[in-house]
Amino acid sequence: MRAVLASVLVAAALAGCAQRQGGRAAAAATAVLASAQRGDGAGACAGLVPSAAQSLETEGRSCAEEIVKLGLRSGPADGGEVWGDAARVRVGADTVFLFRWGDGWKVAAAGCRPRAGRPYECRVRT
Structure with a gap:
């Protein structure tokens, strides 16, 4: 009985951790989209991994200039799904x-x- 209770408590703790991480990921995602939507390209690009920011830097234009042109929109986010990192x-x-x-x-x-049947089509990508 104690082993079952211990297993349930461990599973609940892990689920709570995954939910917190999903919430943190969702907050990071919406912060980038909200920054881009309000024209804060520098703020949006600061929330990107470096390779994603570099992918937007083309023909002498900066990430900050390009990300606001994409028309990204923030809004309600789901809780997010987390798989490790x-x-x-x-x-x-x-x-x-x-x-x-x-x-x-x-x-x-x-x-x-x-x-x-194909990978996602993304406007910002690594």
Whole structure:
């Protein structure tokens, strides 16, 4: 009986940790999208992993200039799903993928839409 109770308590603690991490990932995702939506390109780019920010730097234009042009929109987010150091958060009709970065989360891909039988199509990607 004690072993069963201990197992239940461990599972509950792990679920609580996953929910907290999902909430943190969702907060990071919505912060990037909200920054882009209000025209704060520097703030939005600060929430991206470096390779995602670099992917937007083309033809002499900065990440900050380009991310606001993408039309990314923030909105209600689901609780997020976390798998180790990776997470997926749905914000409205879009999906955001994140990586654990230091003690927080950074966006690796944003403005992503599923495609039948193919990988997601993302406006921001690593």
